[in-house]
Amino acid sequence: MTDDGTGHLAIFGGKPIFPTPLHVGVPNLGDKERLYARIDSILTRRVLTNRGPLVTEFEERIADLVGVRHCVAMSNGTVALEIVTRALGFEHEVITPSMTFVATAHALQWQQITPVFCDIAPGGHHLDPARIKDLVTPRTSGILPVNLWGRPCNIDTVMSVAAQYDLPVVFDSAHAFGCSYKGKMIGGFGNAEVFSFHATKFINSFEGGAVVTDDDELAETVRLMQNFGFEARDTVVHVGINGKMTEIEAAMGLTSLESMASFVEHNQQNYAAYREGLHRVPGIRLIEYDEREHCNYQYIVIELDERITSVTCVQMLNILAAENIDARRYFFPGCHRMEPYRSYFPNASMLLPNTENLLGKVLTLPTGTSVSVEQVEKITGLIVRVIESGQSIATRLHAQSGRRDNYLKSVCEA
Numbered sequence: 001m002t003d004d005g006t007g008h009l010a011i012f013g014g015k016p017i018f019p020t021p022l023h024v025g026v027p028n029l030g031d032k033e034r035l036y037a038r039i040d041s042i043l044t045r046r047v048l049t050n051r052g053p054l055v056t057e058f059e060e061r062i063a064d065l066v067g068v069r070h071c072v073a074m075s076n077g078t079v080a081l082e083i084v085t086r087a088l089g090f091e092h093e094v095i096t097p098s099m100t101f102v103a104t105a106h107a108l109q110w111q112q113i114t115p116v117f118c119d120i121a122p123g124g125h126h127l128d129p130a131r132i133k134d135l136v137t138p139r140t141s142g143i144l145p146v147n148l149w150g151r152p153c154n155i156d157t158v159m160s161v162a163a164q165y166d167l168p169v170v171f172d173s174a175h176a177f178g179c180s181y182k183g184k185m186i187g188g189f190g191n192a193e194v195f196s197f198h199a200t201k202f203i204n205s206f207e208g209g210a211v212v213t214d215d216d217e218l219a220e221t222v223r224l225m226q227n228f229g230f231e232a233r234d235t236v237v238h239v240g241i242n243g244k245m246t247e248i249e250a251a252m253g254l255t256s257l258e259s260m261a262s263f264v265e266h267n268q269q270n271y272a273a274y275r276e277g278l279h280r281v282p283g284i285r286l287i288e289y290d291e292r293e294h295c296n297y298q299y300i301v302i303e304l305d306e307r308i309t310s311v312t313c314v315q316m317l318n319i320l321a322a323e324n325i326d327a328r329r330y331f332f333p334g335c336h337r338m339e340p341y342r343s344y345f346p347n348a349s350m351l352l353p354n355t356e357n358l359l360g361k362v363l364t365l366p367t368g369t370s371v372s373v374e375q376v377e378k379i380t381g382l383i384v385r386v387i388e389s390g391q392s393i394a395t396r397l398h399a400q401s402g403r404r405d406n407y408l409k410s411v412c413e414a
């Protein structure tokens with residue numbers, strides 16, 4: 001331990017707080033015995049895919065939970081986005097945020113549709129509905145907002161702007177299964193919504209996703225498209241692809257669903273512990289959930305204001321990593337700075353000041369059922385200590401990187 005009290009940090013050679021890494025996104029697992037029994041039943045039936053009984057049951061359970069007429073289970077959320085936007089006739093240009101996982105933009109670009117990036121609202125994390133009208137052109141065919149972190153965007157305003165321009169809306173609700181907006185479950189808004197059931201999501205089916213909608217015709221088209229356009233054996237009535245969920249994925253999905261309440265409870269306890277540990281830390285803002293709504297609490301997101309904290313976001317990331325806390329910079333550097341969008345729109349950052357500002361300060365911290373409240377308390381305790389000693393840590397890190405640069409220079413020159 002040095003005089004300034006920072007010597008104990010693993011980044012300066014101390015022992016890491018955790019012996020093995022804590023990740024963002026370690027899968028929530030349901031009852032293994034129930035899963036094994038389902039897998040056994042699959043093998044007995046020898047129906048492995050092509051909408052077997054478990055996929056059908058999974059679809060019914062999801063539709064029921066969300067309160068919509070149709071759920072079409074998919075191989076993953078990205079394919080679900082591709083299929084539903086195609087089924088709705090999205091083309092040319094679609095308005096979507098850059099503050100999202102790159103799959104949102106890729107699902108469009110994969111079909112030669114240009115994602116037109118809309119900035120987020122000041123101080124928020126979601127697409128700013130007030131800016132949509134500036135981006136609408138005669139080529140605009142739809143809007144693809146994202147219910148990021150499971151927190152709904154300003155759905156009412158998005159829908160009224162969409163109505164004004166007669167544009168269909170698909171919500172990317174990959175994060176938002178089990179969440180609600182103004183008392184109504186996410187999944188029931190817009191023309192359709194898409195969930196992801198990837199391993200890292202609140203409810204997982206290993207890989208998986210779903211399109212949910214109340215539109216009978218759309219559901220029918222989506223179902224045709226996900227199965228090569230087959231209406232019946234030997235009858236293809238539509239262009240299609242393979243977007244089917246397998247039975248083993250549905251087995252995992254159903255097992256996951258059965259534990260949904262306990263996942264929420266666990267996540268909520270972790271969230272409360274993070275809030276308790278961080279709420280008075282200067283320069284750190286925990287992104288809050290509206291507890292009057294249904295929330296899945298699957299993402300713990302902080303904003304770090306470098307003007308106050310002395311340590312930068314990247315320094316914090318490295319300090320945490322040295323302690324075996326694998327925080328993530330979701331979704332840095334923003335879709336607009338990733339290829340191919342970066343080459344297509346080299347000046348996009350000028351139109352996305354709020355997105356740019358936010359991406360520089362967001363960190364996502366470990367939670368989920370593999371992370372305990374005690375571990376959360378250790379993480380928040382560490383963050384508090386780092387912020388308290390921010391100035392001296394930043395100075396030491398600066399000196400450390402200077403020494404490393406000199407060493408590398410001498411090695412190169414030797």
Ligand code: T4K
Binds near residue numbers: 077101104197200209
């Ligand atoms: N829209 C949005 C807004 C999305 O966030 C996503 C996906 C999509 C659409 C598309 O849905 P999908 O097509 O994926 O269904 C992950 C996921 O791959 C991705 O599904 C997710 N969003 C995104 C936010 O996160 P990475 O790059 O963080 O994955 P990875 O492999 O680094 O996993 C994170 C951590 O989780 C690892 O450090 C270890 C742990 N982990 C992961 C897996 C896969 C495990 O412990 N076990 C595992 O099996 O992308």
